[in-house]
Amino acid sequence: MNEMVKKAAEALHISYEEASKNQKRLEELNATYFWSSAMGGQAVILSDSGERLMAVSAVSPEKHIEAFRQGRRS
Secondary structure, eight states: OOHHHHHHHHHHTOOHHHHHHSEEEEGGGTEEEEEOOSTTOOEEEEETTSOEEEEOTTSOHHHHHHHHHTTOOO
16 A cells, blocks of 8 residues: 555545545655545645645645645645
């Protein structure tokens, strides 16, 4: 079991399988973007070093990634 996928599933309250499917690697940030496909679902960016930034569904993926790039963390 991938530890990062497990952490994302727990943070988003989704299954491990859904987190495994709903992810995008952000190589330039050494992080991975995960999202819930449920209506109103959240998203989380987890870095390889364990940092994270959560976002609600109203925040676009582009704004979420840019906030992470600028150093915001939750």
